[in-house]
Amino acid sequence: MISTQSSGAAVHIENLDKYYGSFHALRNINLSVKRGEKIVVCGPSGSGKSTMIRCINRLEQHNGGRITVLGTELNDDVGNIDGIRREVGMVFQHFNLFPHMTVLENCMIAPMIVRKRPRAEAEATARRYLEKVRIPEQATKFPGQLSGGQQQRVAIARALCMQPQLMLFDEPTSALDPEMIAEVLDVMVTLASEGMTMICVTHEMGFARRVADRVIFMDHGEIVEEAPPEQFFTSCRNERTRQFLSQVLGH
Amino acid sequence: MEMVIVAPPAPGKLEDLRRRFFATPLQALLSLISLAIMAFVLWKLLNWAVFSAVFTTSGGPEACQAAAGACWSVIAARWRIILFGLYPFEEQWRSALACVAVVVMTVLSCIPAFWTGRRIALVWGAGTALYYVLMKGGVLGLPYVGEEAWGGLALTLFIFVTTCLIGFPLAICLALLRRSELPWISRTTGLIIDGVRSLPLISILFTFAVVLPFALPQWMAGDKLYRVILGSALFFSAYQAEIVRGGMQGVPKGQEEAAMALGMSYWQRIGRILLPQAMRNALPATINQFVISFKETSLVVIVGFFEILASGNAAYGTGEWRFAYVEVYAFIALIYFVFVFSLSRYGAYLERRMSVGER
Ligand SMILES: Nc1ncnc2c1ncn2[C@@H]1O[C@H](COP(=O)(O)OP(=O)(O)OP(=O)(O)O)[C@@H](O)[C@H]1O
Ligand SMILES: [Mg+2]
Numbered sequence: 001m002i003s004t005q006s007s008g009a010a011v012h013i014e015n016l017d018k019y020y021g022s023f024h025a026l027r028n029i030n031l032s033v034k035r036g037e038k039i040v041v042c043g044p045s046g047s048g049k050s051t052m053i054r055c056i057n058r059l060e061q062h063n064g065g066r067i068t069v070l071g072t073e074l075n076d077d078v079g080n081i082d083g084i085r086r087e088v089g090m091v092f093q094h095f096n097l098f099p100h101m102t103v104l105e106n107c108m109i110a111p112m113i114v115r116k117r118p119r120a121e122a123e124a125t126a127r128r129y130l131e132k133v134r135i136p137e138q139a140t141k142f143p144g145q146l147s148g149g150q151q152q153r154v155a156i157a158r159a160l161c162m163q164p165q166l167m168l169f170d171e172p173t174s175a176l177d178p179e180m181i182a183e184v185l186d187v188m189v190t191l192a193s194e195g196m197t198m199i200c201v202t203h204e205m206g207f208a209r210r211v212a213d214r215v216i217f218m219d220h221g222e223i224v225e226e227a228p229p230e231q232f233f234t235s236c237r238n239e240r241t242r243q244f245l246s247q248v249l250g251h
Numbered sequence: 252m253e254m255v256i257v258a259p260p261a262p263g264k265l266e267d268l269r270r271r272f273f274a275t276p277l278q279a280l281l282s283l284i285s286l287a288i289m290a291f292v293l294w295k296l297l298n299w300a301v302f303s304a305v306f307t308t309s310g311g312p313e314a315c316q317a318a319a320g321a322c323w324s325v326i327a328a329r330w331r332i333i334l335f336g337l338y339p340f341e342e343q344w345r346s347a348l349a350c351v352a353v354v355v356m357t358v359l360s361c362i363p364a365f366w367t368g369r370r371i372a373l374v375w376g377a378g379t380a381l382y383y384v385l386m387k388g389g390v391l392g393l394p395y396v397g398e399e400a401w402g403g404l405a406l407t408l409f410i411f412v413t414t415c416l417i418g419f420p421l422a423i424c425l426a427l428l429r430r431s432e433l434p435w436i437s438r439t440t441g442l443i444i445d446g447v448r449s450l451p452l453i454s455i456l457f458t459f460a461v462v463l464p465f466a467l468p469q470w471m472a473g474d475k476l477y478r479v480i481l482g483s484a485l486f487f488s489a490y491q492a493e494i495v496r497g498g499m500q501g502v503p504k505g506q507e508e509a510a511m512a513l514g515m516s517y518w519q520r521i522g523r524i525l526l527p528q529a530m531r532n533a534l535p536a537t538i539n540q541f542v543i544s545f546k547e548t549s550l551v552v553i554v555g556f557f558e559i560l561a562s563g564n565a566a567y568g569t570g571e572w573r574f575a576y577v578e579v580y581a582f583i584a585l586i587y588f589v590f591v592f593s594l595s596r597y598g599a600y601l602e603r604r605m606s607v608g609e610r
Contacts, residue, residue: 059508086514096509100527100605109523110513155509162513 008071010035010166010197011056017064018051025051027221038192040208041201043218049201053168057088070165089159093171095151097143103154104139107161129157133187149180153187169200203248217241312571325575326582329566336402336557346405349385352378353408361597398476402557410548413480418487425492447489452550455482460554479551487544498533531605538598542591559583
């Protein structure tokens with residue numbers, strides 16, 4: 001079961017190793033995230049950012065070390081995994097909305113069939129969160145009829161409708177046109193200000209500066225640098241981090 | 252032909268026709284010749300089918316042979332054999348009602364309002380039970396009629412519908428097993444599917460009808476009809492499984508991941524996310540498979556069943572109407588056409604309905 005003691009860490013990762021065949025994708029990762037903390041993860045392509053956060057809700061299986069999420073250790077116990085997935089929301093780079101359902105149905109389905117909420121309650125919750133991400137008027141449309149930014153906000157609302165205790169974002173803005181990035185980031189900033197525990201893979205350094213408690217830099221499957229944003233941007237110690245920062249900030 | 256080209260306004264229908272078919276003298280000539288040929292063929296056909304045709308049975312076969320046109324009186328005289336086969340004459344109303352039951356069941360299950368597990372199960376359960384009781388009798392004061400006497404359209408419809416009812420769920424199971432993560436399951440399923448697909452339907456029907464009873468104990472063998480249906484359902488499911496699998500491959504991996512991340516169980520992901528999208532992708536090929544299966548029901552004649560085509564043979568084969576086979580086949584073709592064409596139109600409707608909200 002999910003323990004709800006607020007003192008424990010939301011996520012605790014110890015000596016995590018992950019292999020794809022013989023490829024060592026994650027090397028000895030150690031990370032602890034407190035409840036209410038906002039973590040931004042960045043790093044070059046292929047450095048293992050997605051792999052790491054996908055291990056947290058077991059979209060990827062780890063090969064070594066321990067992952068504890070909301071007080072439950074992730075192992076082969078399917079009940080544990082389902083329990084954790086209910087409490088952990090995830091937003092993907094390519095939205096992954098269900099194209100055969102309306103926006104409203106996208107937001108209602110999981111609360112109804114996973115949490116067994118009555119339809120009326122699920123709909124009320126869905127409308128509340130659509131309001132919150134500022135697209136209540138799109139409720140009856142299909143995902144294919146929305147812009148990328150709108151779709152990503154629906155995806156956020158869909159995850160929030162499960163009323164998760166932790167949200168994972170995997171490059172939520174990198175498939176979007178520049179003018180749509182702001183509307184998605186705004187929603188994420190609001191969410192952060194309300195105290196949600198968040199782990200975001202993103203290269204939006206402005207966002208990191210505004211909301212992150214810690215910024216993590218990964219390279220070649222390792223956590224290379226971990227620091228509060230001011231320190232991270234002004235006085236990072238590592239050469240690879242500096243090089244990466246000059247690339248993302250300097251273009 | 253000379254013409255002045257003005258800035259073209261939206262051309263009217265006539266103008267459009269003229270430009271397409273009468274643009275140059277040669278084109279005009281060719282168009283006229285084709286038109287004449289078509290008119291000639293149409294006239295001949297109409298003349299045969301309508302103007303010089305015999306429609307009543309009053310004159311008997313002799314009146315037909317005297318006339319130049321089609322002999323529709325053979326249909327008037329023999330339609331009962333075509334539709335009901337060797338089913339006892341006084342009981343044929345039951346066969347007719349059974350046909351209606353199957354058609355109503357099919358139509359109902361095509362209506363989206365019935366697409367919930369309970370309703371569709373109710374419709375199918377009631378439909379097949381009604382068909383069975385009506386055809387077989389032995390209860391409610393209906394005289395008993397064994398499966399060997401069933402025939403005609405009633406039998407064709409029954410074989411087709413039950414083949415699909417059994418074959419379709421089986422196909423989905425096979426498709427799901429084939430994408431199992433356990434290699435020995437997916438490989439075995441693949442082997443079964445490919446094995447069945449590489450056999451001709453006729454040999455499968457023959458095996459199920461004739462060979463199987465020797466291999467099975469008496470109590471397991473059941474009536475030949477049900478074994479044949481099982482065989483054709485197996486054949487159907489092997490093809491349909493590959494169609495469904497193709498549809499599944501068209502669903503992006505992210506869909507299942509999103510469903511997982513929301514905490515949905517395996518069956519919820521399959522039922523709510525994967526299959527609805529896979530079936531949408533697979534719809535055109537699925538309708539195609541249904542059409543093929545409908546026409547392939549005629550193969551059951553080789554194991555001794557009088558489905559509609561074989562009943563047609565019997566209808567003209569008995570001496571006096573021997574000359575009127577074209578009319579009988581035309582009538583049967585019309586029946587096939589009505590069913591298959593409705594099926595295709597329904598497929599087109601579904602595609603339109605499902606494309607709502609797609610980019
Ligand atoms: N399913 C897989 N099979 C094999 N290798 C994989 C698989 N998924 C990821 N990898 C490899 O693992 C490494 C880390 O991938 P990951 O997707 O975590 O990188 P990332 O940091 O998220 O990169 P990006 O910024 O491009 O999204 C990459 O080298 C990638 O090639
Ligand atoms: Mg990634």
